[in-house]
Amino acid sequence: MRLTAKPLALIILAVLFGGVMVTSAFNWWTTESSKVPAKFTEGEAAGQYNPADIRGSYTFGDIEKNFAVPAAQLAAAFALPAGTDPASFKVNQLESIYEGPEVEIGTASVRLFTAFYTGLPYDLAEEESYLPRQAVEILTALGTLSPERLAYLAAHTVDLDAPAAVETALPVTVEGTPAPQVSGTPNAEHTPQAVDGTVRGKTTFQELLDWGVPQERIEAVLGGPMPAPGVVIKDYVTAQGKEFAAVRDALQAEVDAVLKK
């Protein structure tokens, strides 16, 4: 049987596009990750999802669903820009917004954070990962880390210029969006932010510290210890069952007092 170019062209198109259509009809054709990570197959964690399999295409919401790490907690840990919806924020967007000369805050950092947060096994020798100080503070506050993991964090912490002043809607990877910079070396001193001075619904505790408000004054207003600096004040206050407006006004008074000096 002889075959010429025209029927061959039609056969190629029919097989490729027909195949896609048929598999689509059976819901087999997917071009995106199912957002379900692989499970541990052995050891104490057998049957649980493996944080090392978190992909860059996962959103913080996917991680919350699979690992029960709150998306808001992840947002605080990685100091997402103000106005960002944590649930729809993709892990691989971190690499775009945190540009650093020596260390990378990206997908590997989220895997590390998730593993430490949940207490699941994680091979620290697999890839060297760094975490922002806010993330480290959240993890250490859990009080569940082993000495080995604490030592690892101590050597893999970076101070970030928190991107809180960036007023942008999702996605934050759009070209031209100001990228928060990772300071030159791990464990470097924190660089203060430019002064804004207005406490809003998206203001973090880090911003208050950057504006010069002492931690003890913040804690006095809160009536207790201050959480990780990257936490959004409103989220924290609301979670504590307090009225944000009252706390905001008290903190604003502290800020004004500092700025007047």
Next chain:
Amino acid sequence: MASLTATLTRITRRRIWPRTLIQIFFFAFIALVSINHTLAESGAGIPFLSSASLHALCPFGGVVSIYQYATTGTFVQKIHDSSFILMILVTFLAVLFGPVFCGWVCPLGSIQEWVGKLGKKLFKRRYNNFVPLKLDRVLRYARYLMLAWVLYMTAVTGKLIFADIDPYHALFNLWSSEIAVGGVIVLAVTLVGALFVERPWCKYACPYGALLGLTNLFRVFKIRRKEEACKNCSLCSRSCPMNLPVNTARVIRDPQCISCLECTTEGVCPAPGALEFSAGGK
């Protein structure tokens, strides 16, 4: 509109014009989808057009995922069901017709051919004859080494190692942040090389071409030469983009054949029925 008509007229004057149209179609399709993928990530995607990633539309992604899928039930990072499905469809086509994916569909092969047309104009008959025969024979095995390396490294690391040097991925990510420097370098070398040698990546380095080419050993439809009808003009060999000695073979089983049909009677062969793409017989 007039220039489009003129272009179409020029294309259809070619004997194997359906292949040219298919090549242009797939090149444009992949380019559009890839651009749309970038746009979609910034919330400005074009409706009704797929915004799948390039990895999701690459059948070779399915090949490199086979080991991990068999051992853990998961895909290599960035690879999805679609890659597996495309791998199966392309394999089906290859078993029937040989590596038609390489000769008709692959946009990287197409752009090498198009750059090669400039090379032909520049170097005339010297084009595609720069590499000494002995060296060429040895280099042709390199793509099997590449295939073995890619499969091994992907199996060991569970990562899409090849993406870092993949010229196809680089070609359609020149505008995106996903581009890899290694891929750009290999792409540049490939396109410059295509000015001297037709399809240099396909001949010497493509791991997927290496795999698909093996189907030429048993494909259902084969390029067959009838000695009694052949005029021994060697036009078939000279027109073969892969430099195969078509004029001395009875059946083309060489793994380098890309089933482009340029050598056949429908293509350059002047002897009716001397070279045909057919099934049945020996």
